[in-house]
Amino acid sequence: MQTVFLVLLLVAAVVVANAVYARFNQVPVAFLQIGAGLILSLIPLYQDFELEPEIFLFVIISILMFNDGQNTNVRKLSHQFGTTLSLAVVLAIVTIFIVGILTHQLIPEFSLALALALGAIITPTDAVAVSSITTKVAIPDEVMTTLENESLFNDASGIVAFNLAIAAIVTGQFSVWHGITNFLYVFVGGIIVGLVLGYVIVAIRIMLINMRVDTPSVIVPYTLLTPFVVYFLAESLGVSGILAVVATGLIHGVQSDRLRLTTSRLQIVMSTTWSIVASILNGIVFVLLGVSLPSVIKHLQQRDTGSVAVLIGLGVLLYLVMTLVRFFWTRFDLARIRAWDTHEKTRNAFVMGLSGVHGTITLAMAFSLPLTLNGSAFPYRNDIIFVAAVVILTSLLVPTILLPLTLPKQTVKVTEEELASAKAEMVTHAIQLMQARHGNNVGTGKVIEILSGQRTLDGRPKRSELSQLFDATFDVEQQTINQMVDRDEITPQAADKYMRLASQTRLQNQQTFFKRFKLFFRFAMVKWSLTKKARARRKAFRQYHARHGQERSELMSRHREMWQQMRAIEQQPYDAVLAYLSKTITAENQQAIGIVRRAYDERHRRLSGERDLQDVQNELLIEAFQLEYNFIQNQLANKTYSAELGNQLYEQISTDQLVYLQSVNTD
Template sequence: MSIVFFVLILIIATVFSNALDTKIKFLPRAIIQIMMGLALSFIPNFNHFNLNPEVFMLAIIAPLMFYDGMNTNIVKLKRTLSNTFSLAIGLAVVTIILVGYLGYALLPHIPIALAFALAAIITPTDAVAVSSVTENLDLPNEAMLSLKNESLFNDASGIVMFDLALTAFHTGHFSPVLSIFNYLYVFFGGLIVGWIVGWLFVRLQLLLIETDIDNPNIIVPINFIKPFAIYLLAEMFDTSGILAVVAAGLIQSTQAQSLRLTSTKTQMVSKTTYEIFTNLMNGFVFILLGVSFPTVIYDITNEGRQVSSLGYLILVGIILYIVMIIIRYLWVTLKLANIRIRPADKVLNHFLIAINGIHGTITLSMAFSIPIVLHGKIFPFRNDIIFIAATVIILSLLVPSIILPLMLPAKSYSYSLEDISTYRQKMIEYAIKRVHDADEDPVETQAVIATLRSQQSILQRPKRNATYKILQKCFNLEEKLLQEMVDNGEISVKQQTFYERMSLFQSFQLHQSFIQHFMYRARFYFIKLSHRFKRRIKRVDPLVVTKKFNNARDELAQVENEISPQIFAYLREHLNADNRAEIHWIEEYYRERHRRFQNNTRANEIQEELFINAFQNEYNFIQEQLGKKNISRELASLLYEQVSNDEWVYMQNDSIYA
């Protein structure tokens, strides 16, 4: 139960931090989530929290890295493969060596093996954290592509070097030759395992599709368990589970080219599911960092096992962070990674690649993977290393958040929010006009129009008093129209009375609570049974009763056909921004009443045809405006996506519109 509560709190905290992120623009989402974690640390269940690194790597990091690989452009990766490996392997190894010696010089009391372990922890970069910091800035594509591709593979470099450093500390022996061979085996072994198993999973999915077992309930769970299975399998062979899931993700990205427009529903469901899941997992990472931070500080300051004061550890973190920026800048400036950049943009791009070496998920997981106990004793300097790593993570998030907005312009778009609102409004009105012109059943037409208008604004709740005032005016209009029909000889007084009684019965239910409505329905049911029993006693022919009922219903429908269009016309005439919610509610009431009176068996069919035509007309409007160059291609794409989403939602839930 405690695990369920723990996960539930993490989900709530992630959702809340994402909501805050939409309002707080000056802080990256990762910082907000760390602060949320600090707040959670005061909850009893989160006090003195210690992260299980094995569970963390399997449950959170593996699916995140798989998703990163799956969203990588394989064509661009092939084109920049040499630069990617230069940054992910060459730069990572050089950084670990230089920072390791520097860390040992700054912290001479700790063994040199642990200094290299610290360097390996703070070397890997995090593309997700980079995106969090730069999402509102116009970061050059070349720099962003290099950072994303680097982060896919340098995690493995850091993990392998970290394992080598810990092994050297445990055993007291270090063999450069064996270490190199071990590094190559773990690195390329992970890639090979991921490549093979990922290919097998892709073939399995294609086989299921070819045999018409194309069901999201089957395919999506398979895709969901894929990174966990591949990670565990790679670890069984003592290779890199992280690189294995990255390789499998890259293989998965090629599947989209094979599927194209086949299995579209499964692709949409898979994509949406993974986006939500990875968003939660990313939130968990930084929230857990915030939760863990107070425990680390407490252990350092109160248990007397630190190598130096808290202030000095912060200073060490700052120095190591600055040195890593310098190493990254020199690496690209000396063309050890030859990135294709225009000469005029070289200095800026080199600086961006240097400062955006942001650290996050892998750094945190490796820091917490340091054993708590070694040979029956507390692992030495564990909290100091974790604290320095946390300092580097926070610095790498804060510094770009402050500097980059001063250097880079905000993202610019070829359209404004006003353009989106204006052309969306025009598009909907265009579709509504075409629905009107179709000259179908007026009530079903109004139902479709009301749904189309819901695209325009956020759903609002109608105000009770305002609704009843408008409704009373509609009732008065009904009485007036009925009297005119009697005066003109179109209906009899008996039909007028019958219609008024049925209308009164329908309107009476509007003022009832749920319990009153239930009791009224129960009473009506027993009265109906009583009448049926009496007819049997009197031996009344059921066909005669049915005929009378059908005749009465037909008469009611004829009157309703005359009145309902005028009621809808009256409501449209008095529709404005202030009473939109109330009038839409009243329209729904009249549509439902009309259906009961009419018993129209083609209602759903009519609505479906009108909806299909409406969506097609929205597409036509966008194409027409794009052809006239009234809107940009980016705005057209945005509108296309919105119409496509609306259409998909309708097709999935068409029964609720009927």
Template structure:
């Protein structure tokens, strides 16, 4: 449980570093992760935290190398195999030999075998770390490609060399011939085992696919377990597990490219999962570096404090030696970078870009804790030197490469993409509105489409939301009373529905404390009806007076005066016109007539006996009366929804889109509760498909008219495709 808790804290620290980097990306992510580890080191529980060395090799290095392998372009690797092997094998061995001799010469106390082991640890490069420090810099593609291909195999070279060095140190015997033979067997044997196991696993996946078993729940766990299975099998056979994992990853990458359009959902989910996992593992290691450095420094201060300056000098010497060897390797044309004119500059960039990161630190921590029952000698010193080399390899190119390379010129800015995205969505919404589709299905589609552009803006203004909500309430209120005045619904049902929808609106938009207060008032109304009714009638009278005043103001806005001074109401329905004429002839307001009818019904109701009231309730429970009641409610709700939708469409602008969408979302959800039908769902699907097609049409048209860059067009197409894929997944 303790180890699990520590690992969780390390993962949380890595996530926190990613958050800070997203806010301020000018500093490379690795430095944030190291800083998060330094913060964790302040906790007492991390004072003596250690992970078993085997866990690093199996849990961290194996999945990272597998993902690097399956992300590698096999054709590019095959084309540049000579340069790759020259950097990853020959240069790595030369660096290990030179670095071991230099370390032993600078510190004779360290055994020669461990000196070679230290050089093997700091030799592997990390392409991911290179990418993190070159963000915003225009890195030459041929140099970056050489670094990525090199990092695939020099990790294995370093690990095999480290294994030979540790074996020589533990046994005290080393033969050059036997060492070369062992190296070739482990190196080539690892590749062969990886190819065989990778091919077998791919064939098994194809069998699953033919049998219809290529579901995510089967393929994804199977894919995640692959590097662990291959690594353990190769190590059991006595060959390089890392190279076996790399070879298996390359086989998987080739197969994935052949199946680009098959099992699309599985491939998308698998790729995304591996991206998250590798980013987390890389961050985990750098956080662990930051966490371990204070304790390593403290241990050295207590035991070998006089050797601290010497260890720093050894780290600097190893870093300079590796940089010089890489530069000379390029100048001797032992690595083909396809650029004779810029060979000097490319060699300097290649030497500076030999960044050491995850693999180096993982190999350092993989050193045994004990040897023959005693603490492994010089383990802390070796880890300290490796940590200094990593920091130097991160810091030096971060400072120098921006002076040698220009800033990366993006094909389009984020502002341009956001602007085109908003215009694309607006175009699709406008086209959908012109189809005159049913608002019940159209509103949810517009709401989802609008969410794409609302993500680019700040949150909605609550004051403006409540202002628009009041206007929407007034519009629905007027529509309800229009139905009552026209006699299309019974007045009692209309008033009841009006009060119900007003209470729903208030409850939906109140803050949590106000909701709780309203809920207690409703409970009190149930428990103490007589006292609550007195307060209710008092508040109701005030509310009715306020509504009458608001309605008068609204009617004044909606009407004009004739030359004789009488109000001329706009024509609506024939029933309303007839009702208005009747009211004018009798010189009696329509609402007063309905109020009188309501008063008469109340008086009649109070004259009924209890048995008669029970009979009235029983009749109301009959299917006919209930059907009429809900028919009136449905008519009121549909009319109110259509009125509010038309009102929101009429007042919507670019400045108040977020606030309007908040109101539209509430009324859409409320309307969907009344109307759940398969026909509406099918119409929504059709509208979504039309919307995606309208977005594609906009990109095609805008690309020609506005001369958009191919990169921007491709990013917009990618956005539409991903939205379409997510929508199709959610509907299945």
């Protein structure tokens, strides 16, 4: 139970950090997550917190690598295959050896195998971390694609090299020839196993779809279990489980493109689920870094007061060395990136060097170091974790400062304000046409309510605005009732009863939450304070009516007649209110109009006893969506909207249609 509670706290810390980043995105989200972890470290439960190393590889890394694989553009990957292979395999191996030898020379206490393990840990790059720190600068598309493809496979290269180094540490033996052949077997074997398992798993999934067993409750868990199964089987065969997972992810990515239109609803659910899972797992790793740092630093200081300073210097030096190696590797075309001239080539190489950001995989491998070796504590485990943390923080800080000085600012083609304004215009246009074609009825009202949800919500309208609207609609009802009395359609007594009902509608919707709570509390107190004598009096009253059943029946009959009379009266004021709301609706007050209309629609349903006609409503909503499509086409034809704005609006309508039809099919 305690473990479950600790994990839930980690997830909560990720959610809080992401929420803060959504409002204040000047600081990379990784720093916020580390800060959340530092706060969690103050909780006694997290003192000396340790997570089993195997959990990182099996639970966290396998899922993240599978998700990266299925989101990779295979066409671009094949186009840049030579460059990707050069960066992700050759450069990764060269960097591991440079870092390992340099570390061993500077700190002889680190054996060569341990130093190579450190090199394998800090070599992999993280394209997601790059994206988080470059949201405000424009990285060239060719460079960004190269970074994404590189991070997909150099993670696997680092992990394979890491496992070989750990094996050498455990056994105390290392052969260069054996290491190379073992690396090739593990690397190539992992890819082959992943491709085979990927095709099998995809074939089963297609079979389930053809058998109409393609509900999200089946396919989503099936896909979530895939990386675990592939990783376990690959490791059982002695090949790289991570590379197998990546290869399977690539096969799933190709299959998803092929089935994107035939299973659109499932694709949306799948992509959303994987996006959330990957975001949470990425965040958990950084939160764990924040949780573990105080404990790591404490252990280092207990051993040697100078250890922390030495390891900080080592981490910064290793980052600078790796950055220079990456710069020269791309500058001298050992990994080709398309450029028009020497200046652009130098700039791309500089960006590639700075964009060697290290993140989730580096941390996960550092935490996956064994806790013990031959029955005793693993040597220098805290040192390696600390150096990895320094490298990660440095690789996040340096490009955050330098890239904006090198690259132009990111240009936003469509601002949030433009999109919100266009949505409001589109929805208002559709609502006005629907009202003109079909009038004001329950079906149209429900469609208008659904369309109003397409707008970008800027919070609930001001209470003063709602109060003014309810006052205005009450006046419309009063005028309509007076006209009905003047025409002798209803009696003054019936008009008075109806206006009391209309007054209740206005008061209920104008009262604040505290006023409603006050009325509820007063009612509860009055009910509680009834004396036994009053209860006895009510009991005697009921007994009297039980003995005089005829009188009670007449009373109930008069009550039903009154409601029938209200139903007959209510239609004209209701139509007048809807007509008034239709005339006064604008893009600015549309949300407030929607709230007022819903209040009157609910009252109308209660009085009239009408129920929503689902089929009619569906037809009206499909028509409304088509009106929105037509509106966008006209705006694009008139060049009022840009192509980018039109595409975003088209995407909004398509998604809304799919979500609505999905909810209809599941009702």
